[in-house]
Amino acid sequence: MPNPTAAMLVIGDEILSGRTRDSNMYHLAGRLTEKGIDLKEVRVVSDDRAAIVAAVKALSAAHDHVFTSGGIGPTHDDITADCIAEAFGVGIDVREDARRILASHYPEGEAALTPARLRMARIPDGAVLIDNPVSKAPGFAIGNVHVMAGVPSVFEAMVESVLPLLTGGAPLISESVRIDRGESTVATELGDIAARFPQVSIGSYPFQRDGRYGTNIVLRSADRAALDAATNDVRALVD
Amino acid sequence: MPNPTAAMLVIGDEILSGRTRDSNMYHLAGRLTEKGIDLKEVRVVSDDRAAIVAAVKALSAAHDHVFTSGGIGPTHDDITADCIAEAFGVGIDVREDARRILASHYPEGEAALTPARLRMARIPDGAVLIDNPVSKAPGFAIGNVHVMAGVPSVFEAMVESVLPLLTGGAPLISESVRIDRGESTVATELGDIAARFPQVSIGSYPFQRDGRYGTNIVLRSADRAALDAATNDVRALVD
Incomplete structure (x- = not known):
């Protein structure tokens, strides 16, 4: 039986402008190879709604798994969660379990959850949370798409949360x-x-x-x- | 007037398997930003004919310029030139000017041009050669697609050969x-x-x-x- 296939979508203007050198692609590629999942394609797109939605749809249809990196923080340029909801045609809102996890990150608890921080608890309907042991704000998986943070330490921790749940093939x-x-x-x-x-x-x-x-x-x-x-x-x- | 847009296509299993960490994307992104050309998308695909042809067609139609990296050497896994010819619907064969340039790289001249090395002089019909001051074997441009080597020192030299020929916008x-x-x-x-x-x-x-x-x-x-x-x-x- 052939190995499962995967694609990665890196979201972020900072890579395309040459300001930041991506390390998440290199990390994920190595971990997937060890797991026996064949990474077949990577796309890097800017913080642009139409570009993200189109890439998610295309990659999700063509591969067994899709992993995204970036755009799930609290600022105006963090639009990944909304784009994923649009790509899957589902709603999105602050979810209670994500809100609780987020509050647990701050000494002040719930009181720390400003509108900006609450953006990080907005989860597309039907998604499953991905654990973030580094800074709490969760990633999520919906359909075959695993949505993770762009900060390398957080991305790498989320990859370790996700990989044990996937069925790999024969490791290369x-x-x-x-x-x-x-x-x-x-x-x-x-x-x-x-x-x-x-x-x-x-x-x-x-x-x-x-x-x-x-x-x-x-x-x-x-x-x-x-x-x-x-x-x-x-x-x-x-x- | 908005800046010209660009996409990059990185071709090579070695990036997707995690064996090699790409540096060409980071280099090109920085140089294009300085030139005032907006890099909008990067794709990384494996040494797979159908995947390369589809990506070249999609990116060439969507952007002012496309830059490719990798797959133009002498071995069996170097299939980029053939894929570009297929994407543009033109023929491909050893071309006399490319052959002469290649021969000049070897002390033995023409006698050094084994069938494997001659693969590097196969150029799609109608393409313009891109100078390679590092190791001679030329890149080429056809339509809006600039085809360059994957070895970083050669890729970077070819980028410097190409950029002065392009019209940039207002540098960011x-x-x-x-x-x-x-x-x-x-x-x-x-x-x-x-x-x-x-x-x-x-x-x-x-x-x-x-x-x-x-x-x-x-x-x-x-x-x-x-x-x-x-x-x-x-x-x-x-x-």
Whole structure:
């Protein structure tokens, strides 16, 4: 059975303006690979209602799971929750359980829940909350979409809350072989090996370091025996 | 006149598997902002023909410029050039000028052009070459799509070859104000300021450091006077 597939949607002008270097994509990609869920696509969109709604609909229809990052805080540019409600055609309002969780974060309790902070308790109808052990304000899941915060420490904590609930496939295992010359010197042979082992994905990643060319050949498969056989063939090219 | 818009397409399994942390997106985002071209969307897709062709078509139709990264090397997993040709409905073959440029990279000249290396001289019909001062193998542009290598040093060099040829808009200028408390404490006032200055984009980026909450408020505009006025209003919240 093929592994479940996933897509990620990163929401935020700060990534697209080059102000912030995204780290959530890199983190999620690694964790999903370990879990045996194949991340097939990532999209980054700005804080724009139409763009977010369209991306959520497209990714939700095409993949088993969708993970979003960003836009669920208390400020005017935090519009993700409303966009998710619109994409699923459901209502959204402050929800009692989310409100209680949020209040527990502040020493003053309920009294601390200003209108801005209460925005973080607005949850689309029918969603399930995602635990946020870092700063309380919850994420939520609706349908196959998991909605999480953009702050990396919170995002990563929410990923750990969500992953145990999902069914993974066979985790991909990988081997890598480094060669100290350009990839074109082994391209034909690599293509032949890739054709002989269809259950192994073989990637070739050239690099330049100190003015010299090199290539990392990375082999990935859920099948240990095929992975080992293909890796041996690649090593034989290098020796 | 609004600024030109752009999208980026990152092609490569190595990003989606979490093996490699993308840096090209961060680099391009910063350079486009300086140039006055608004990066509106990024997509990351795997080395999959149907996924690449669909993304190129969608992004090319929706934006003034599209920049792609990855998949133009000599190995079996380098399928970007063929996908671009398919997306534009044109043929693709080894082109004489690209072949000459490539041969000039090797001390042995033409004799070094194995079938694998010649793949890097396959250019879709009607495309214009993009100069690669780092390792010769050219990128190319067809329609509004600029096709560049994935290796960061080469990608960055190609970006510098392309940007002077594009017409930018008014460069976005930005100011930022850091406050040493959570964003919810200023959320209402920030929303008011954002409403008063529609020509200024105001983003609120919370962070946690050493267990304390803080927020960076970033204001961006092409209009210096409006930017200064809005920034003053934000500073007044903090003092």
